[in-house]
Amino acid sequence: MKRDREADTIGKRLRELRRSKGLHQQDLASDEISSSYVSLIETGKRVPSEAVLRSLAKKLDCTVEYLVSGRNESRASELQLKVAFGDMASRNGDNGDALQAYSEALAHADQLDAATVRRARRGQAQALEKLGRLEAAIPLLHELYEDAETVPGSAEWAQLAVALCRCYRLVGDLTLAVELGEAALGRLNTLGLDVTDDHLQLGSTLIACYMDRGDLTRANLLASRLIGVAELVGSRAGRGAIYWNAGMVAESRGQTDEALALVERALVLMAEDDGVRHLAMLKHTYGWLMLYGPKPDAARSKELILEAQTALLEVGSTSEQADCEIDLAFAELHLGESDAAFARAQRALGLIGSEPRPEAVLARVVMARALLASDDTAGARDVLTTAERQLGHLADSRRAAALWRHVGDLWERCERPAESGRAYREALSMVGLRRLPAPSDSFSGSAR
Template identity: 25%
Template sequence: MGRMLEQPIFGRRLRELRLERGLSQAALAGHEISTGYLSRLESGARPPTDRVVAYLAERLGVPASTFAEAETGSLAHVLARVTSSPDRSDEAAAALADALAAAGDHSPALRWQALWLLTRIRSRSGQYAEELDHLRELTRLADELDMPELRTRARTQTARCMRALGDNEQAYAFSAEAFRIARQHDLSTRDTATALLAVVSAEAEAGRLSDARAHADELCALVKDSSGTLPVEAAWAAATVRMRQGDLTGAQGLLEQALQDLDSHDDLMLWMRLRLAAASLYLQVEPARTEAASLRLQEAETALGLVGTPLHQQERSALRAHLAFQQGRTADARALCERLAEEELLLSFRDRVRLDVLRCQILATEGRPEEAVDTLRTLARKANESLNTDLAAEVWRTLAETLARLQNPGA
């Protein structure tokens, strides 16, 4: 085998050709080779034989010499393919990651663009730890390029990722810095508002609700004349703050307005997420609005099938579990929780804690209150340590109710 077909060049080019054609490893392997062998070829762990090269070239419909065209696997080419494709799967992310690893640091601007797309794929899939690794380099590159727009966007996205991981202190630090840069350089309304949106979210998560309320009002005023989805996102943020403050009526009003103002054709992903958020809100009010929550979940179903990621599927399943428990269908709630426990959880820190609280409520209902109490104490401390004050209050309240039932079983 000549140098042009040496690994890992051959493996990278093979993977690129397969992804270009939308083929799975099983579809390309066919009946002649195993998917395991093909996977080792693509990873560079096994050298290809002349017979395998000819077979794969025939399956892909290309001459064998195509495998030597490594320049088409450059970062620029891979980025162009992924950007122009609707595919935002793990395989697309892997292709970008491979191209980044092979590209080195010779083009910081191009590298920044590829990393930005990669972080968006990771975020949509709920792969927050992997996203954070990319964001660290993204922030460094933005500072190296000294472009205020990129510096703001990198920090805003880092704040969102940190919040999803439960690190509210860092989330606030990054969002505040992003907002400072945006104002200092008089950036666009979108960049400034997106950074301020991250500030509001971080403050709300950290329990700084008066600051979050003031910034939410500032955000709504900033985007009131904007087109697109910014006013809807601002209303959603303001609704979230009011909900954390206990103003559930005000939160419902803002969220209902956001639902009304956004058409599914404007942004189907946001349209779906708003309905999941509304369902969550309806299940947290007293008494829970189970019928309204059920309706919003039903509305989100079609969109979930079109644009939903594994993360959104898990959010839907968790909400269905909460709904089942509120409706007195404890067995259904337990089954949904057990199904989620079998998966690699992609949920945010807040949603994970709330799901664990639900599991404790189920335990208490089924006659295991002592176990529920121990777990709830741990969850409350965890929420306190992450500065999620309203979440901690929710857990402590559930703990108090469980202890009361334990002390007075007939109540």
Template identity: 30%
Template sequence: MAKRDDPETIGRRVQRLRREQGLTQRQLAEPAYTPAYVSTLEAGRVRPSDEALRHLAERLGVAFDELATGRPAHLATDLRLRLTEAQRTLTGGDTGNAAEQYARLLTEAEEHELTEVEADALLGLGECALESGELATGREYFERSERTLADAPLPARVPALRGRAVSHYLAGELRYAVYLLESTLDELNRGGLHDPDALLLLYASVIGPYMDMGAHARAAQAAEFALALAPQAGDPALVARMHRSVARTLLAEGRIAEADASLAKAAELYRHLQLRTELANCHWMRGYVYAQNGELERAEEELRAAQDMLTARRAALYTSQVVVELADVLHRRGKSEEAGDLLRQVLGDLHSERGAVHAAAAHRLLGIIAEDTRDTEAAEEHYVRALSLLERAGAAGDLADLCRLLGDLLRRTGRVEAALDAYRTGLGHRTAPGTTTLGPAPAQPPL
């Protein structure tokens, strides 16, 4: 395909516009150039200078950029404005409409070879896919966005890299998600590419996988870096997302009040920005905080609010994950039958390739509920399924707890050797949380 700025393409463009204006080559050329120069240019035998293009554009009554690239005047600006509108649609909760807007933008950006707009449209389509739980589709969009920006500096590619890592994380591929995020952090920090927004986005995103892998010390360090970077970051949405992620680490350290305060800051920012999914996630996390603190009634209120908001956004995967948290609270409040019904409903949306950690949590809780009703056979089946999911995901901290539950069940049913094996497996994961799956920590940012 001919490039927009090669001499032949520009020559044909000049000739077409000249004829549309009813001008001769002499009328177009004068007073600065000769008819012979215009003839040579139109034939594609000479590359016009910017000065010549400006003269020709003025005579033809078009913008310099339009003559040089063939793109309609102000097209790039118009597409940028429409990108912002698509982003607002997505953050307002209308994922389907946002996806349609991004798809139209992508078509126009590809047609006019506007690389940055193309990459942003692909990024938006990836985010829409994550919202609706289409993880493989989302990953493909993020990969295409990365390829489109292959020649751009690393900080420009970070949102697409982060999206790809999140899609792997949500699919239960914790190790690979951490590898992607850590290797990108290393490349930024060791290469001196200290972009605050890019670093904050990566550190906030890696906290969840760290926590699920049992690497609490590394999660705490990432939270520390994220908090230190927050004042330098230009995007309030990133700061809000960071506060939500940091709250999880504070909670793991038993700092309940600080976690709640961090979530309150995030919720206020998201409310201001109208980022509905992220606001729903704040309710989700607050519910988790209250549950850990034994405030079960408040936990249920927050989790139901999150569920309603995510259901309204048709964010299927996130909704299923919240339901697992809600079921745990309901069970602890003595509503085990309702909890069991909810878990069985969402298990169809969760599996080893999609939300593995929460699928394991659902089976774990169903096992506990089965034990409460003395159905040891069903309990064991659920525990074994959960164990398989967690082993695949590498969620070390959860594995240790599950091995204890399974070991206790096996011991009570007289299978002492099998129980010992389960306990040993659990101890292996508890000995050094996270260290069996993670290499050296990434390089530190200059704070």
């Protein structure tokens, strides 16, 4: 049976290669091999000897190994170099080039070993995420996460769980993000493995999901528990990630001074680490807190976020770069630079794309504020109408409720009470406060 399968495979490969080169069976014939024997090989009725394979390979300008296994060593080497180029491009922040290299290599995955194929698939998913193509990244990440080769509890497994959780959060599916994060943390607890920085990062990502969902109690409880764990077993970067997210929980609870102290501690811990991207994101967070704290310092905030943006232009995702533009726009509004703020918000929209995402709505909130600062009320109304249309596509969350509140405030400044009232009602509904039903006619009248 095995010999029959081998004969059939070699014959099929021989026929396909011959035809691709525009050759006939007689073109492969020689003094030792007749054209009829070539026909028998191609139909799987004969298994060629080593000598026959060498003769056929020479005429077809391929290797014996290719005829037997389908692998072309020279082609495989080229593809491995392409994957290595993708790795280098990814490290340098050239995500478009990285995606192209990985995709080209994966188009010929049958020429690569399993480990290289897996590396390319992970790189492809990572590049898609950094380019903001989250809907395309998610199925690739799921496939890798659920692959039998992915060992639960391993560093790779934890990193894939973090990436999936983060992507679901960014596309606004907080239910799936939380479910996945909780299941992954539960699996780690069941396995009883030593805690690593990757595990702490998973916890940090889940904290962010809780906050976006408005579940500040769970976010606070998890942050408090992980701080204790991180102090015992975490590296400086791992501890920094936990303090960072604990700071964001404190800010969400209105404890801005505590938030600044926690994020300052995270900055000290991460400053000595080589994680350029995470340090830049943390600087951005610190600048953002300085802008919205009890004593706003717009100039210092802008300085910190510009430093973060410089690094994230090299190593960050399009979403992270857009966030920088939006918060820089807010800083410039505080500094009275409405035209510069409007331009930054437009650049942010260019990075985000056309999908209805919270960042896109927030960019339009900035644009509307900038237009109002320039006395362009009509322009602000048009922008707010578009923002409302996008908000209608977002799932209920604390973040979406805050955006509805911002839109309501701006409609009020536009002297449109009906629109502002509707926006405020939407904000209340998203945090679970819904309008009481009106009494029916039968209840209020003849029901006595």
